Amino acid sequence: MPEQPQNLPDVRKSVTVAATPKECFAVFTERPKDWWPPSHVLVRKERAGLAFEPGVGGRYYEWDVDGNEKTWGRVLEWEPGRRLAMTWRIDPNWQSIDDDERASEIEVDFEPVDARRTRVTLAHVRLDKHGEGAERIFKALDGPSPGETLELFARAIGNGDRS
16 A cells, blocks of 8 residues: 655745735636636646636636636635635646545635735645645645746736736
8 A cells, every 4th residue: 555645734825916805806716817827737728718616616627729628626615805715636747636535725815914905825735635746746836935826816916907
């Protein structure tokens, strides 16, 4: 039986942006194409879109030019303007998995700093669920803040309503 990885630490990154928590949540869930890293693709052909299905149990997924879909995960918590949590269906080889049994989780918190600024924290948690190879995922994710995803998110916030 393969050895299971020890509990790995969470990987947390954050960025402070000039928008309210409600505005940040809306950009995160309604405009993923504006901040999603272009290299993060599961579909085999050219990606045509990305979407979040609102509410607990909803999917976040992408589809290609032929309409083929790949689910990145399921929404575990949906608190507009405050928090979003979801599963992350990736295996240690960065390939899609079909269920949440081996999926780690992503937590996104939107905390007001003042009337016009929000601290957005994105955490990869429960990485040990990836099993053998989980440490490889941890090492790839661990690094300085804000990281590629939140850097792109901050730019999307800066673009305001122009998209």
